[in-house]
Amino acid sequence: MMITLRKLPLAVAVAAGVMSAQALAVDFHGYARSGIGWTGSGGEQQCFKATGAQSKYRLGNECETYAELKLGQELWKEGDKSFYFDTNVAYSVNQEDDWESTSPAFREANIQGKNLIDWLPGSTLWAGKRFYQRHDVHMIDFYYWDISGPGAGLENVDLGFGKLSLAATRNSESGGSYTFSSDDTKKYAAKTANDVFDIRLAGLETNPGGVLELGVDYGRANPQDDYRLEDGASKDGWMWTGEHTQSIWGGFNKFVVQYATDAMTSWNSGHSQGTSIDNNGSMIRVLDHGAMDFNDDWGLMYVAMYQDVDLDSKNGSTWYTWVSVRCTNGRRS
Template structure:
């Protein structure tokens, strides 16, 4: 594994630096990191229901992404751009975290070519191919991408059509470990067709985007012979959203519908992964999201995410699932570099089964933090935070302290940055 990673790193570096030398262009360097130290009554920090209660003071890992890209060719309106990204995640518990024993996991997240200037009639449209994050739509304070069809693929992006632009992509995102009976043939090939239209502005300060994602399971002949879960149907996810400038910030409303293996995304806070682990032949789901960032005063601002999700028949034994989650983060800027942050979150989820029984989940989280950042804007990063978080299981289950208590405290320091 280490040899493979070293070989990949050397190959990427050699390709980018040699191409950079020939094209006499700079290398773009981007990335993301989060890391820190924390403690709780359970020993190390406890991370619980982050995507429903909020991430502030509720993240335990060390995670990083390093991205290198370069425009390797440019002549008149035609350009070729190469992009690459690797990632690393670990629990941050040791000095030397390697791939041995899975202390750290490394991944190839992006490796693609983007060509601009060759689409007839639109010099700004992009032809692309390779592996990439594809137009991900993010809810930062709950660390959720609610519209995320990423992977290896190809497409045409941002082709002008009327008042907006259309994008079309074919992307692969396989499902893993579906059936233990099929040795060495567990992965199921899933292909997505993604069509989007963005840029429509029905009135001043508004922005509309709509799209359809069509997922097509493509099992091998061996997998088909086993039937069962491998007989999964094609699924569809429809997304529509409208954003509005508001008081110097914005508010966004998102409405989604999904069926078959995509339906569970409406209650799992997913962005488009296909469920091959359950019988989803009758599954349907809906989701409504309201989110926004509103500057209340010059120093005080508020970010919120409200999610309501509903899904039916997402497993062979589940009749319906309902989810509601609300997270708000308030920030007060004491100086250009010092800020106070408070985040509160709550959720409730109920699964009702075909036999009439049900399973309820709920919880709350409250976090206060003092932070240092490189500017007064709400999303300015890098940021270093000292925090304290209180988490409680709303169903009074013994979720924490080695399954002896229904609540716990987290204390720690975390840094977060993107560049």
């Protein structure tokens, strides 16, 4: 017994050392931007975007302090199998005062299990809240394919000719569904869930230096038991995406075609708003964007896009982004 007690402090010290080494293995990634500006006529900086546009040009046109603090750690590893825990906390303030308090947003908190299925090597099982395979035009801060949110999925299943990914995510709309109380008056839900089911096939080699990604998303409103949607609600919808990526001049060019219907025409990115009234219709988008490096010091980013939302209610919109160019010096940011 005395021998066991004498060994205990040493065992505790060794365990503490192992835990300390593991604590130092936390992965940190971050993003932050902050600045200040004035208008020519006086007053604070005014950021703007074109009428009907869903995004703004980033360079010199961001009026807030925004940051993301991303922490993650590998929790377990045995051979090729592993579990990884990932988090992301973001916040934004309006650049008005020295002290600006705000509630942070928990953007990501998920667990990822890699190579857990022996007959699906290279695949990843995940569950939780995450940014899921987002596609964007960086120079105008526009996400054209983004179903991020709480969910679960299986991604990067190697089929030999491409990689298959399956996911389901959820977001909510305020109100949108109702039931009847005991006195036959309408009782509205505070929020109504919307589910999105996503299938993607990526890495399809089409030509030297070129790959194709295809995807389909189905979104629907999912009211709780005994609740119903308002008359005229779009209920559900689809979005189809095809994206060709070509390596060019040390960079890339992406050509994208998307088509969406009904509930998927609100955000036009893959999120569903199935409780929205008079939202039935369609959206078509044709987009070309990319970046290239001329040498170690100079590069170029560009975008051209046409988007048309045609709703049955005649309340659609058309968004043109003609050829827009941004020169870059050094690393792109």
